[in-house]
Amino acid sequence: MVSRRQALTVAGAAGVAGVAGAAAVAGFDSSAPAPVAVSDAVAFTGAHQAGIVTPAQDRLHFVAFDVITKDRDRLISLLKDWTAAAARMTAGHDAGEIGAVNGQPEAPPDDTGEALGLPPSALTITAGFGPTLFRGADGKDRFGLAAQQPAALSPLPRFTADALDPAISGGDLCIQACANDPQVAVHAIRNLARLGMGVVSVRWSQLGFGRTSSTSAGQATPRNLFGFKDGTRNLKAEETDLLNEHLWVRPGDGPDWMTGGSYLVTRKIRMTVETWDRSSLAEQEAIIGRRKGSGAPLAGTDEFADVDFKAIGADGSPLLPLTSHVRLAHPDTNKGARLLRRGYNFVDGSDGLGRLNAGLFFIAYQRDPRTAFIPIQRSLSGQDDMNEYVRHVSSGLFACPPGLSGASDFWGSALFS
Secondary structure, rough: OOOHHHHHOHHHHHHHHHHHHHHHHOOOOOOOOOOOOOOOOOOOOOOOOOOOOOOOOOHHHHHEEEEOOOOHHHHHHHHHHHHHHHHHHHHOEEOOOOEEEEEOOOOOOOOOOOOOOOOOOOEEEEEOOOOHOOOOOOOOOOOHHHHHHOOOHHOOOOOOOOOHHHOOOOEEEEEEEOOOHHHHHHHHHHHHHHHHOOEEEEEEEEEEEEOOOOOOOOOOOOOOOOOOOOOOOOOOOOOOHHHHHOOOOOOOOOOHHHHHOOEEEEEEEEEOOHOOOOHHHHHHHHHEEEEEOOEEEOOEEEEEEEOOOOOOOEEEEEEEOOOOOHHOOOOHOOOOOEEEEEEEEEEEEOOOOOEEEEEEEEEEEEOOOOOOOHHHHHHHHHHOOOHHEEEEEEEEEEEEEOOOOOOHHHHHHHHHO
16 A cells, blocks of 8 residues: 655654654643644544544544435445545555555556645544434335434434525535545545445535634634634543543443444534624623633633633623523533534635625534533524524534444444444
């Protein structure tokens, strides 16, 4: 196989060393977990799929597929081929065993080649299954899987003010590719789509940049396109007890094939940034419930201070408005519900009226959406002042099975057995 690692040079290694040296001079805390380096490969096998608690990378290419074959065996064969290709690409190799340039000149290459010379860039590829894979719109059991559909994988309800476009919602299968190089992420999706021709078709896809959540204690809290720190209280990879309680499906939660997996909710949220940009700083902070600069709650002194719901302002009203985003999304107001967020910013050009088609591609993993995302979103959709500035245009729900045990395992092996 052709390895992209071969392109790494002594000069590149020296650059990494220089960054490490600068961090030490700046007072780097050696006790904190180090983020995955740009060029590193992330392990593909393990108890859980990579790309969930993996330190969030900077770039995303997400795609939802429709299965167009009626042949169960062809679908299983594709999942095996996808898994093998994903294992190769996340290790820094070409998608196929021959590669982009080593095959017969008269035959198409088994890799598209745009990642030649690039390192793995912390690429992770995560797979999930949508409700419609189990039963079609007509209610038919498509592949003999209906009895294995988890109750937690029931279609999401409609929320107040939803403006969902069916063409960019749902899907039978999903693939999430995250990397620290956009070309590496796009290469992964392109090659999986190529392998799927005749078995699946792309339903919709989304590019993202600038992660909007930190999934590791070694990462700083990033900002969304409203300019606010996002995901301050997100679950972290190091919080294993909380992950077991809120993220990973446990024995007895549903069918055995999902034990150790997680449920993924996606929402494409269009932000009317032009209107937001004309709002005063005080109004923006009241809507969010945090200071724009520091990220501190309105009644707190630093970003990670506990939210004080009882604090009263000088005018006698709650310092944290009752309709603020922070109050309505907080676990204390949602019976302790927690999510692990992995969202990304997006800018999809303009809408033809001179306005940016921009916003947040929300990604959240959880043990059960019925007790996590759904109650939180019901609270937000009905009362959140931010609703004046956002519009939910796409939605997806997928069951992401546990990790892979080794080279002979494949995505969905327990489901299809």
